Amino acid sequence: MDAPSQTDLARKLDMTGDQVRVNVAKQFTKLPGARYKHLGPFSGEEFRERFLLEPLRQGKTVIVELDGVRGYGSSFLEEAFGGTVRALGLDVDDAVRRLKVETNMKSWQLDVEEYIRTAKSSRDPGPK
C-alpha cells in the first residue's frame, strides 16, 4: 500500500498543533483484524502505516481513541503500537510520551502500554 500523501493525512487526521487524534472506530474500522495486512484488511500493520508513523516522524503526539470497536486481538495492538516503536526506532520514554491511547477499557490501555514499553525486547516479527 502506498504511503498516504500529506494532504490525505492532514484531511483524515485531526491535527491540532502538535497533537493528532485518531479514532479507530470512525477513521479506520469497527472490526479490527489481525496482525499483518497481507492476509486481510484492517490489520495492525495497516493501522500503523496509515495513522501512526507519519505524525510521529513529524514529532507530533498521537492520541488514539480505541473505543467503539467490536474488540481487539492482542496481536493487532502489538503490531500497531509495538510495531510503531520498532519501525521508528523510538526511545521507550519518547514513545510513552508521544504515543497515547484513550479508552474506557482499562485492559486495552494496559495492553498497549505494555507493548510500547516492551516493543524492542519482545517480538520476533514472525512470518509475513
Add this chain to the structure above:
Amino acid sequence: MTAKEPVQAGAQMDGSAAQDTVPGLSSSGNKEASESGAGTGSKTSSVGALQATPTATGCTECQVIVQTLPAGLNLVSIAPTIVSATLVVIGWYVVYKTQGNRERRKQIREYLAVLTKDLADLESLVIGYHTKERDQLNEQAIISKLSRFERGCETLPRFLLGQKIFRAIESESLKIDTFLIQQLRKSMTLRHFADEHLEKLSYRDEVIQEIELAATNLQAALEVVRIAALD
C-alpha cells in the same frame, strides 16, 4: 366568621385584641367545648373550639398550640412518643436498606454466574481454535466474546452506583484486577492467532497452558467476588 376560620382570623391579627371569635364562644369557650365535648375528659381535643386570641405577647400560634394540647399535657410528657416514633422510622429505614442490599447482592451473584459461564465458554472456544486448523469465523467470535467479557468485568463496580451509605458490598470487592483481564486476552490472541495460526497446536503447547493459567486466575478472581457478595 365561621367556626372553621378562627385560626385564620387570629393569624391576621397583629397583636390587638381579638375582633372575632367563634360564635357562641368567648374566652371561656374552650372550657365549654371541653366540657361538652366527646366525653374524653381532659384529653378531649379542642380543635373544633380553637380560639385564636393573641396572648399578651401577640403570639397567636403559641396560644393555638397550648389550647390544642389537652390539659395537663406538655412537650416533656409526649417526648417518649416522639422518641418511639423516631425509632420506628429509623428501624423501618434500616430494614428497607437491608432488604435492598440483600437483593442487590443476589443480582451481583447472578451476574457473576453469567460471567463465569462466559469465561468457561471462551476458554473452551479458544483452546479449540488453537488446537485445530485455523477458522477465521472463530477468530471473529473470539474477539467479540473476549470484548464482551472484558466489558462485563468492568461493569461490576456499577452495581454500587447510587449507593453512598449502607452499601451492599465494599466497592473494592467488586473490582477485578485489570492485569488478569489483560493476561487473558494476551494468552488467547497474541500468539498463534489469526495470520500466525499456521498449524494446530497440541494441548501441551505453551500457548494452551498460558490460556488455561490465565483463565484459572480470572476464574479465581470471580470466585472471590462471588464470596464477598454472599449474604
